[in-house]
Amino acid sequence: MLKFCDLIRVQHSLLSELKEVASALAGSGWYILGDNLQRFEQQFAQYCQVRHCIGVGNGLDALFLIFRAWMELGELAPGDEVIVPANTYIASILAVTEAGLTPVPVEPDERTYTIDPRCVAAAISPRTRAIMAVHLYGQCCDMEPLWDLAQKYGLKIIEDAAQAHGATYRGKKAGSLGHAAGFSFYPTKNLGALGDGGAVTTNDDRLAECVRALRNYGSHEKYVHLYKGRNSRLDEIQAAFLSIKLPYLDAHNAQRREIARFYLSEIKNPLVRIPYVADYGEHVWHLFVVRVPDRDHFRRYLADRGIETAVHYPIPPHKQRAYKEWNHLAFPITEAIHREVVSLPLYPGLTAQEVSSIVEHINDYQQ
Secondary structure, three states: OEOOOOHHHHHHOOHHHHHHHHHHHHOOOOOOOOHHHHHHHHHHHHHHOOOEEEEEOOHHHHHHHHHHHHHHOOOOOOOOEEEEEOOOOHHHHHHHHHOOOEEEEEOEOOOOOOEOHHHHHHHOOOOEEEEEEEOHHHOOOOHHHHHHHHHHHOOEEEEEOOOOOOOEEOOEEOOOOOOEEEEEOOOOOOOOOOOOOEEEEEOOHHHHHHHHHHOEOOEEEOOEEOOOOOEOOOOHHHHHHHHHHHHHHHHHHHHHHHHHHHHHHHOOOOOOEOOOOOOOOOOOOOOEEEEOOOHHHHHHHHHHOOEOOEOOOOOOHHHOHHHHHHOOOOOHHHHHHHHHEEEEOOOOOOOHHHHHHHHHHHHHOOO
16 A cells, blocks of 8 residues: 555655764763754744744644744733634634633635635734634645735734645745744654644744743743743654755655646546646645545545555544534535545655556546
């Protein structure tokens, strides 16, 4: 079976470097908030074209801590509204509700599947304080109209960049396109750790200082606590691994784009709807997501031919039991997307022969 994502292949060329740094760190005696984290934070901030990077425990915490920091700084208050895309992974919504804020879901653009600025404009109310721009599948949202709205109404923009490491919008990197951004370094991400990890990026000095304290029990100084914080720190070994992998990110993204280009040009089956690529930036193809009316039949067909696929995501947040208060809501575009999407294999190390075989089988598919 050809795996949907083969992490052994992804890590293979870096294995000796990863083992070497793990061995050195094991003997160092310093495992939390040390030099490796500081080094990676500096490197990733520079890569994202921002002043600050703060390493945290995971991508959900990155988003949550941004909201918490804004609340501590008086920029947000409990119950304030945050406009979010209905078409997203549930973590985007969880960060809002965990912070005591009110998510307001809106439909995505039917082409890109990212948040539709027209729907955002229609949803703005006197309680709206922020917009969450989720760069879904590795493609940035259309940020200019979102910035126009933010400036008109005095709103914050937070990027959920968990799937967009290295993506660009009009020449600027994801992570530098809003007031702050949250990244995930989950192992399958374009820049993945060998465990959980995340980061906040921002140009806001006050926000960065507050997030640094909040991730460490609300403390800048040992046993002196300014805030009711939490324990959410990117540990030294994951930071060291990420420092090794970061210099390869652009090359790995280029490999992803090459595979995506082949899929886009060679998948000819009219039953399979290929992704739309906006012309305002560079897509980094965290996922290559097609739409097929009978998804289950299509996935079984490929599985029978030794090709594993995935679904990102089968149930939208407003239909999850966790948000049962929303279950009565209808977002037809979002619901259609979640009924039909299938993610094809796409990762560094996938061979041209394998990609050709996937395309051949897709083009032979019949309902």
